[in-house]
Every structure is written in C-alpha cells, then in structure tokens.
Amino acid sequence: MKDVAAAQKDVSSPGPGQPGRAPAKNMVWVPRGEFLMGSDDFYPEERPAHRVTVDGFWVDEHPVTVAEFRRFVKDTGHVTWAERAPDPDDYPDADPELLVPGSLVFRPTPGRVNLADWSNWWTWAPGAQWRHPEGPGSTVHGRELHPVTHVAYEDAVAYAAWAGKQLPTEAQWERAARGGLEGKVFCWGDEFSPRGRMMANTWQGEFPWQNLLLDRYERTSPVKQFPANGYGLYDMAGNVWEWTSDFFTPRHPDEISHPCCSPQNPRVTSPEDSYDACGPGADIPRRVTKGGSHLCAPNYCLRYRPAARQGEAVDTSTSHIGFRCISA
Ligand SMILES: [Ca+2]
Ligand SMILES: [Ca+2]
C-alpha cells in the first residue's frame, strides 16, 4: 500500500489551479499533469503507451448510483434506451421478435464453454432495464447504492447534462484512475491483491462458470466497498465498465518524439475507426468504456486496469456497464 499512501500525500496539498470548491457533492479534483497513457504489456488495443497531458478537472468519486439515476429520471421523465423498442428501420437485419425493449444480462454457465462465443453467457432479456437488472421480476430494491446499469451511451450523456456535468474523455478517465501513480498495472500499484487484500470487485475463478467470490460480490457491489485510489476515487477498477466520450480506436496514437510537447487533452471525436467490421452492428459507432467490471477474470479478460479499454456500441446496454461524470 506504499504506492497509494505516497500518491495520497502527493494530492493532499492543493494542486496548481485547483478551484476552491467542488461544483457538486462527492467530486474530487484531479490536478493537471502529464502521464503515461495505455500499456505495452497487455492487450493490443492498449498500445502503445504514450505520454499525454490533461488539464485539471473534477470527477465523481464513485460511479453514478441507482439512487442518483432515479432522481434524474423522476426529475426529467427520461426513458432509457433499454426501455424503448428499437426501430426496425434502424435494424433491417434483425429478427422482428427481438425488437422489443430489453437489454443484455449476464448468466453464468453450468460449466466450461467456448470463450470465443460471448452469447454463451450474455442473454438478450426482454424487460431488462436499470430498474430490473436481471430482467422482469428482479428489482433494485436494496441496491440503491450500486452503480446504475443498463444505460446506453445516450442515457449517460442525458444524465450528465441534467447534472450540469460531462462524461470524461478516455484520457481524463485514465488519468483519474491512475491516482497519481505512474505506469502501474493497477489503480493501486503492481500487485493485484497486496497482502491478500481485495482492491476491486472483479471475478475470481474461471469465467464464466466458477465465481469464487473472494471479493464477496457475485454481481455489482455498492460503491465505495473497496479502497480509494490516490485521488480518493472509488470503483475505477471493476464493479462496472464506465462510458467515456471518446470514440473507440483499435490502438492509441504513437508516442510523439518531442518530449516538450505531449498531446494536450487528447480526445477522439471522429467515429471513423470505431466500427466493428465483423458481425451485426457494423454500422453502429463504438465509444470507449474503461475500468473493467465484476465480470473481468484473468482467464478471459484481464481488464480491471487503468490502461484497459473496450469499444462498446453506443446502442448497447448491459448489466455491467455504468458511468461517472466529470466537471471541467
Ligand atoms: Ca466479484
Ligand atoms: Ca468501474
């Protein structure tokens, strides 16, 4: 825990340019700085590690919870993407029977399955939505402090606008997740469970059938059950994936060789490289999601790391994607 302690000391004195007061409750300041974004040591889409500079910003200390999202819905009458029937014109190849409101729900399998086929564990569940995370009949009663799930990209954007905030860029998200540590594997250092302590809600055991629950949680967990990172942020790793405002690219841009001028506040605003060439949905742009979830396991998806990234189609909602906001 030395790493985290050192980083925490680092931020206890107000950073340069820190405004006096947070613009909203439960937001923390991430100071302007340069950091190493991405990683050369894991999956190809995280490469190459490259230096970027990000201005200071405020960020929610935890993912948006069910209770917070409920306030937004009460106030605005927002109907989420998952609650609306898809328009057949938008999905000409789809089975009309599937064009009903619903969302993707994870179901563990009875035993080992082919890991190349995600339909083994993802089920399209009519009626699944943020109030019914496992489908009709399930509720969020008692889960008010869990991250909201089954939110598509536009739902996250609508919430952020209502709250007077924005979604983070990928660079902002990753800078926040690193907690002031440089080039570390995890948000807290290089060791997955320092002195045996579980640091995030991930999947221990063999995905998608054997969940050993060493972290006590099978699905989402209430926010703030695991230690904060160096900036005082919770649940950056694991629990739920989090939407960012950047379009997905299959790799990062190359490092710029002049050390004087690392890219400032990089963002990806063009959907051009974000499309998934294979499979249905080839014409739906993808945004970057970050941080991994309670379903990430070493044998399948070691993505509970700040550098990890995944492209998610903007029209997709699932039981393991949520979001948090920033204020710049
Ligand atoms: Ca877990
Ligand atoms: Ca997370």
Ligand SMILES: [Cu+2]
């Ligand atoms: Cu994963």
